[in-house]
Amino acid sequence: MPILPLSPIRTGGKPARITEKRLEVDGLSFDVHRSGRRKTLQITVERSGDLSIVAPTGAADQEMLDFVQEKLLWIHTKLEEKARLQRRAPIKEFVDGEGFLYLGKSYRLRLIDQQLVDLSLKNGRFCLRRASVHRARDIFVSWYGHRAQKWFAKQVSEHATRMGVDIREVKVQDLGFRWGSFGSDGRLLFHWKAILLPPRIAQYVVVHELAHAHHPDHSANFWIKVEQHLPDWRNRKAWLAENGVQVEGL
Numbered sequence: 001m002p003i004l005p006l007s008p009i010r011t012g013g014k015p016a017r018i019t020e021k022r023l024e025v026d027g028l029s030f031d032v033h034r035s036g037r038r039k040t041l042q043i044t045v046e047r048s049g050d051l052s053i054v055a056p057t058g059a060a061d062q063e064m065l066d067f068v069q070e071k072l073l074w075i076h077t078k079l080e081e082k083a084r085l086q087r088r089a090p091i092k093e094f095v096d097g098e099g100f101l102y103l104g105k106s107y108r109l110r111l112i113d114q115q116l117v118d119l120s121l122k123n124g125r126f127c128l129r130r131a132s133v134h135r136a137r138d139i140f141v142s143w144y145g146h147r148a149q150k151w152f153a154k155q156v157s158e159h160a161t162r163m164g165v166d167i168r169e170v171k172v173q174d175l176g177f178r179w180g181s182f183g184s185d186g187r188l189l190f191h192w193k194a195i196l197l198p199p200r201i202a203q204y205v206v207v208h209e210l211a212h213a214h215h216p217d218h219s220a221n222f223w224i225k226v227e228q229h230l231p232d233w234r235n236r237k238a239w240l241a242e243n244g245v246q247v248e249g250l
């Protein structure tokens with residue numbers, strides 16, 4: 001598809017710029033996605049603060065600009081909300097007594113002088129070898145990654161069959177601001193941090209991503225699919241939006 005040249009369009013006196021892939025208006029920049037299956041416009045504010053707009057294939061530029069203008073207050077409110085939540089994220093210190101999450105529970109850290117492994121979870125405590133404390137963050141990330149790999153692979157194998165989805169591979173990695181990601185090649189990715197969530201919330205992430213095998217977008221049909229497998233998905237989704245950020249400080 002040819003990329004349209006940036007052309008200034010006027011919206012309420014403010015200059016706006018729009019290309020095939022990008023829309024800039026009022027100091028905000030949106031990724032533009034067009035879909036033949038969409039009938040209406042939709043704006044998404046990501047956890048990172050990134051903005052995107054999904055539009056029907058034939059939607060006119062002016063239509064998108066008007067839509068954005070109409071939603072400006074809502075967009076700015078959302079952006080402020082995300083910024084506020086980000087500021088609330090606690091930063092962890094690797095000292096005796098600090099709490100670290102694992103599957104929704106907090107376990108206190110204990111520095112151990114003599115220990116064969118860098119990190120272990122025993123008797124309700126995270127035990128970290130004192131000599132390894134300078135690379136504690138990497139050690140925790142790797143520990144979480146291994147646990148996440150096992151836990152999510154098991155969850156996926158249970159839910160995928162029920163949801164009629166074929167999954168080739170489950171991988172755990174740093175996904176930035178996303179909890180999970182569904183690849184059309186049958187690969188399912190999860191953020192290692194997702195293993196810090198309570199099991200019922202992490203399960204929602206699994207079902208959410210598997211539902212994308214049926215519907216790549218967040219259309220009404222997508223949520224119907226989620227609801228078939230998790231009738232109380234709304235609660236879990238709301239919990240994640242409100243509390244998910246707390247697991248980010250590491």
Ligand SMILES: [Zn+2]
Nearest residue numbers: 208212217218
């Ligand atoms: Zn999604």
